Amino acid sequence: MARIVYCGGEFVAENEAKLSLFDRGFLFGDAVYEVTAVIGGKMVDNDLHLARLERSLSELSIPMPLSREEIEAIQLALIEKNALVEGTVYLQVSRGAEDRDFLYSDGLEPTFIAFTQVKNLLGSKGQKQGLSVNLAEDPRWERRDIKTVMLLGQVMAKRQAKATGFDDTWFFEDGAITEGASSSAFIVTHDRRIITRGNSKAILPGCTRAALLKLCSAHDVVLEERPFTIAEAQGAAEAFQTSATSLVTPIVRIGDVSLNGGVPGPVTRQLQAYYLETVNIPKAAG
Known part of the structure; x- marks a missing residue:
């Protein structure tokens, strides 16, 4: 058919x-x-x-x-x-x-x-084991808050990531992470605070991101909306990204630096569970 x-x-x-x-x-x-x-x-x-x-x-x-x-x-x-x-x-x-x-x-x-x-959205290898992300200078126009079909920068970045052994790409500008090539970027500090860049013309206002922010508030998870540097990201306890198709996916390597021993961390696992509960899906395995 x-x-x-x-x-x-x-x-x-x-x-x-x-x-x-x-x-x-x-x-x-x-x-x-x-x-x-x-x-x-x-x-x-x-x-x-x-x-x-x-x-x-x-x-x-x-x-x-x-x-x-x-x-x-x-x-x-x-x-x-x-x-x-x-x-x-x-x-x-x-x-x-x-x-x-x-x-x-x-x-x-x-x-x-x-x-x-x-598409298989649940229980993917990335959700279970985490992804590695390449770092690339943000190539996109200034109005990234508008979800246009002008995606050539993202296409080329993802292609380069795959060619160099990474699963995906996080973009940066002026030394600070903007967002993933098709996702919102988050880090978790060693004192368990969630950091993500605040909405502006520099990033797309992610829908899964917005849903997760509400869950953080509901579960008293400390969250800060501010830019974070490449050094902060690579020195973080954990990292993850969100999008409609990846839901909440752990990041276990940023560039050449592994996080949490190269495995998803406990805060990310808890946030995955919170999000999946909102759509009545059992906790992801892993």
């Missing part, structure tokens, strides 16, 4: 979906996207993702293609039509299509597409 996607205002088989050659998302990267995790057939933190989608579009003066309620109905329909149990729902909205010109016309109709992907 062909995967069913949403394109052109209707549900169609993926091999029948068509986009204009002149869509600005294709020609200019003039588009934003969101990815919502699906676990046990249910979406995780989707309200946060739809709110961020609306904010990103607003920052670029692109109108919402539909209301949040209508978009959620499409997401749920795609999950049902594709019998998705575990994976993601991807949304993308571009400014629309017209003949190529840097200056876009007023009143363009946004292009909205959506599709599901089957």
Whole structure:
């Protein structure tokens, strides 16, 4: 059975979906996207993702293609039509299509597409054993708070990480960590404080990050939102990253420095358990 996607205002088989050659998302990267995790057939933190989608579009003066309620109905329909149990729902909205010109016309109709992907989100090797991250100078534009489809910097960084024996990449700027190539970055100090960079134009306001911050508050976990240096990260007791697809994943090596003997630490394990409890998933093994 062909995967069913949403394109052109209707549900169609993926091999029948068509986009204009002149869509600005294709020609200019003039588009934003969101990815919502699906676990046990249910979406995780989707309200946060739809709110961020609306904010990103607003920052670029692109109108919402539909209301949040209508978009959620499409997401749920795609999950049902594709019998998705575990994976993601991807949304993308571009400014629309017209003949190529840097200056876009007023009143363009946004292009909205959506599709599901089957992915193993729970119990991955990274969640069990932790990941190693390369360090790379942040190559991205200044408005990283907008979740655009302009991801070439991240693509190249992840490719370089893999080629040099790392699992992923953390970016830095002026000696301080900004965030992961597709995740929010956290460290744990030796006195068990959680440190993560505060939201600004320098980083994407992560949805899983926001959910985890609420859990830290609810469980009286001390958390500081501030920049931290490469030296602080490599000298930390533990580290981890969050994203819709990696949930809460331990980081056991940063550059050439191993943390906590190269195994996930107890604070990270506890935070994993807190997060998984919110989506009614048993504690991860490891």
